[in-house]
Amino acid sequence: MYTKRLISFIQDYYQSKDFIPLHAPTFVGNEKKYVLDTLDSTFVSSVGSYVNDFEVNIAKFTQSRFAIATVNGTAALHTALYLSGVQSGELVITQALTFVATCNAISYLGAKPVFVDVNTETLGLCPVALLSFIEEQCEVREQKCFHKNGERIRAAVVMHTFGHPAKVDELKKVCQDNFIELIEDAAESLGTLYKGQHTGTFSSLSALSFNGNKVITTGGGGMLLCSDEKVAAHAKHITTTAKQPHAFEFYHDELAFNYRMPNLNAALGCAQLEKLPEFIESKRALASLYQSELANTPLKFIVEPENARSNYWLNAILCPSKEHRDILLAETNNAGVMTRPVWQLMHTLPMFKESLCGNLNNSIFLAERLVNIPSSVLLTKEL
Incomplete structure (x- = not known):
């Protein structure tokens, strides 16, 4: 009934x-107007004023110091993990109750996800479960956190599920106390505040998504939020193939990604953000x-x-x-x-079934x- x-x-x-x-x-709103403007200008790819405007306006809206536009949210998260120093063979703690992109981004770097339980109120990574996992299965040596199997835990990724914020301040303290870099997967939480502060700004790096089903869309697109000026400059450099500025020469000074958001998509995003x-x-x-x-x-x-x-x-x-x-x-x-x-749940998928896990009772209860x-x-x- x-x-x-x-x-x-x-x-x-x-x-x-x-x-x-x-x-x-x-x-x-102004979606058609701005998109047609990009067509008239012929700047439809990764160069154009709308990309810059979208970055500035997202940074202003979220009160983040810097924002770097990417082709999608997974690319933004991949870049965040890369800039955090995550390396092949290391471990990254996250939640089993998440979209697969969270774990894919970890895997792109050759790192391995470790699954810890979620909080039943927030649906996001639980700080109590995180601390319990660290105390039971990890140790800190020389300001580095290691699992008892000897593998280093470099970072933790919290996902703000369905737009509801996790207890990110508590998670941040647990991570800081154990020398783990916290990264926010804020793909679903644009416009969400926790204790008056926008999600994605509690950590030094975080990722947003503007997929077609998100609160606002650029068709496909993402954004890296960053609190450090030098890191932000590096992020923009490596997401645009690490090309050194020059009138006609092509010189790339490091391994990088082709992750820049097209101007066409950014135009849509500027209108949506209004x-x-x-x-x-x-x-x-x-x-x-x-x-x-x-x-x-x-x-x-x-x-x-x-x-x-x-x-x-x-x-x-x-x-x-x-x-x-x-x-x-x-x-x-x-x-x-x-x-x-x-x-x-991520630990039930074939590519992650061998992953380390904590107690996942809450995740299993919710998933059912x-x-x-x-x-x-x-x-x-x-x-």
Whole structure:
């Protein structure tokens, strides 16, 4: 009965009996104008004013010192890990409850992910679980952290799940105390604040994503946030093939990446960013309605954690059991209302099945019960 009630609510909210996607982009501003401007200018690739403007405006919005645009969020995270000194054969702690891109970026460097449990309130890496893992399985020698098998733990990556911030200040302290570099995968949390500070700015390096299903989109794109001027300059250098400036010569002074965001995509991003405050208000209003609608049902709506102002990128509900989850997924999708389970836990995937793990009880519990429900911005609704 409560599934039919949820379907009816979603259809009424989006005023549609047809297919309702999980998260569709919204284009109601200057998108066409700015994109056509890039076509008229012929600067559609990695050089153009919109790339620079987008970087400046994202840095201003997030209150980050520097922002470097990339082709996607995975590229931004890969660059962050690279700049943090992660090397082949080293270990990087992260959460099993995450999108595969988090672990792919770690693997690109020849490093290996280590999976630690999440917090049930934030859905992100748990500082208590992280500390327990370090105390039980690691040791610090000469200001370096090593697993008991002898491999060095260079970094930890926290992902702000569905736009809800992890307890990143507590994670940062655990990492600092144990000489581990903390990196934020803030791909889903643009516009999210924790204790009044934007996610992605608690660590020295972090990554954003502007994929087509994110709060704002550039079609495909990402952004590296950085707090150090020299590191930011190096980031821009290595994401643009490490080419030394010259009128006509091609000289590249180090191994690097071709990760620069095209001007065409950045133009779309500049227009989207102008509407971001409205988008977030719309999403927060929808979240409030979901919370009220589901208050007297067996479904628990995932609300923003304490001390947080979440962007509610993807709204999520917690079902009483895996069986309830499977029924809800089948009934909603059969009705044309797109819902989906959370990602397969990373340690269950074939390429990561041999990874080191801590206790993952919370991750397993959540993976069996979480469902994402439609979360598209709808500006025609009264905010």
